[in-house]
Amino acid sequence: xxxSSPTADNPFAAYRQRRLSLIERMIRGGGGVALVPTxxxxxxxxxxxxxxxxxxxxxxxxxxxxxxxxxxxxxxSGDAAAQSILFCREKNLEREIWDGFRHxxxxxxxxxGFDAAHAIGELDGKLAELLADQPALWFSIGHDAGWxxxxxxxxxxxxxxxxxxxxxxxxxxDVRAELDNMRLVKDDTELAIMRRxxxxxxxxxxxAMRFVAPGCFEYEVEAELLHEFRRHGCEYPAYTSIVAGGxxxxxxxxxGNDQVLRDGDLLLIDAGGELGGYASxxxxxxxxxxxxxGAQADVYDLVLDAQAAAIEAVRPGAxxxxxxEAALKVLAQGxxxxxxLSGSLDAVIExxxxxxxxxxxxxxxxxxxxxxxxxYKEGERWTPLAPGMVxxxxxxxxxxxxxxVPQAFWNIGVRIEDDAVVTxxxxxxxxxxxxxxxADIAALMRGAHTA
Ligand code: GLY
Ligand code: MN
Ligand code: MN
Numbered sequence: 001x002x003x004s005s006p007t008a009d010n011p012f013a014a015y016r017q018r019r020l021s022l023i024e025r026m027i028r029g030g031g032g033v034a035l036v037p038t039x040x041x042x043x044x045x046x047x048x049x050x051x052x053x054x055x056x057x058x059x060x061x062x063x064x065x066x067x068x069x070x071x072x073x074x075x076x077s078g079d080a081a082a083q084s085i086l087f088c089r090e091k092n093l094e095r096e097i098w099d100g101f102r103h104x105x106x107x108x109x110x111x112x113g114f115d116a117a118h119a120i121g122e123l124d125g126k127l128a129e130l131l132a133d134q135p136a137l138w139f140s141i142g143h144d145a146g147w148x149x150x151x152x153x154x155x156x157x158x159x160x161x162x163x164x165x166x167x168x169x170x171x172x173x174d175v176r177a178e179l180d181n182m183r184l185v186k187d188d189t190e191l192a193i194m195r196r197x198x199x200x201x202x203x204x205x206x207x208a209m210r211f212v213a214p215g216c217f218e219y220e221v222e223a224e225l226l227h228e229f230r231r232h233g234c235e236y237p238a239y240t241s242i243v244a245g246g247x248x249x250x251x252x253x254x255x256g257n258d259q260v261l262r263d264g265d266l267l268l269i270d271a272g273g274e275l276g277g278y279a280s281x282x283x284x285x286x287x288x289x290x291x292x293x294g295a296q297a298d299v300y301d302l303v304l305d306a307q308a309a310a311i312e313a314v315r316p317g318a319x320x321x322x323x324x325e326a327a328l329k330v331l332a333q334g335x336x337x338x339x340x341l342s343g344s345l346d347a348v349i350e351x352x353x354x355x356x357x358x359x360x361x362x363x364x365x366x367x368x369x370x371x372x373x374x375x376y377k378e379g380e381r382w383t384p385l386a387p388g389m390v391x392x393x394x395x396x397x398x399x400x401x402x403x404x405v406p407q408a409f410w411n412i413g414v415r416i417e418d419d420a421v422v423t424x425x426x427x428x429x430x431x432x433x434x435x436x437x438x439a440d441i442a443a444l445m446r447g448a449h450t451a
Pocket of ligand 3: 270282283417
């Protein structure tokens with residue numbers, strides 16, 4: 001049976017607590033057996049694989065990061081103790097010489113605190129037995145054709161034994177839907193990791209601000225970011241870093257990162273490290289030469305004001321969309337004031353003409369995935385914010401060259417992005433250490449280049 005409370009001396013207690021929460025949800029949903037497999041390794045070419053990253057749901061419930069593994073939780077009808085069973089690779093000295101340490105089932109059970117563990121090769125043989133006479137199978141179909149096929153084979157095996165009185169689960173429930181709801185509100189263990197990921201990532205942005213000067217290449221700046229992530233223990237960047245000078249900043253997902261940075265241009269960097277399976281997501285924007293032009297400063301301060309309005313709107317009980325609406329109002333008014341648009345504020349918002357310059361939303365959930373799990377709407381109603389939820393606040397303004405746009409604004413692309421944890425009183429910006437006021441950025445860059 002799962003112990004109910006985490007202890008400080010067991011780093012895997014939080015994972016057991018999450019399994020217990022899932023078990024409670026499964027019992028409320030009528031019981032059954034859950035299967036949560038990890039991600040498969042992806043070949044890159046011949047003997048080379050893409051860097052391995054465990055499946056977020058599996059990792060969330062286990063803390064186990066080896067490939068070729070699956071978690072099975074047997075709840076039955078909820079009248080007996082639930083069992084958490086790990087299936088993982090066996091110990092194999094020959095393979096461990098080539099590829100590194102494997103816990104093996106016995107080691108994994110002991111270290112991670114499962115009730116039982118078996119070799120992954122035994123899973124298909126045991127699945128039918130595990131599924132027989134269970135009220136429901138909790139699995140998420142459609143994400144991996146290989147696993148869908150294995151599940152179908154196991155179900156058919158139980159069905160084929162119906163003459164012996166065995167029954168296949170009558171229902172298939174989406175286990176990810178329950179886990180999405182759980183993952184939406186971060187526990188203290190998750191928040192501690194996310195604060196550290198944010199701290200490392202803000203350090204990377206500060207490093208980039210100190211490094212940049214006219215004539216350097218976008219990829220050199222990317223290398224500075226990656227160096228800072230990795231030297232503090234981030235496993236990878238949480239997503240491909242965007243290092244976009246000048247007009248490239250108006251390409252929202254620019255990842256070419258191969259152009260030279262020119263005197264007079266702005267540089268937009270959207271980059272964050274992933275630590276312990278948790279993402280950070282930060283955007284900063286600053287002049288390559290350390291000095292904002294008048295038009296650059298106008299657009300920058302407009303986006304900064306919009307971001308401040310959005311942050312002000314983050315509090316428990318507010319809906320997910322309120323920060324976006326607050327940012328949008330400021331941005332739309334600013335576009336009118338800068339003569340980028342004409343008409344009334346209401347008309348700009350109603351007609352969505354602002355989308356020419358601000359074409360994305362202000363926020364997304366953040367957690368194990370950079371665009372994290374969790375619903376944005378419950379039916380027609382936007383999800384209300386609650387303490388422990390984490391969302392980004394990232395308004396932007398992207399102005400392409402066009403005949404009807406004053407030339408001073410051409411190719412200015414600005415986004416300012418921070419990560420907000422909803423708290424009882426409002427929110428905590430965990431990425432605040434990366435400077436974003438014009439005076440603070442200018443002072444940092446001036447100091448770096450005169451030091
Ligand atoms: N870096 C991805 C995003 O901001 O959504
Ligand atoms: Mn983001
Ligand atoms: Mn981002």
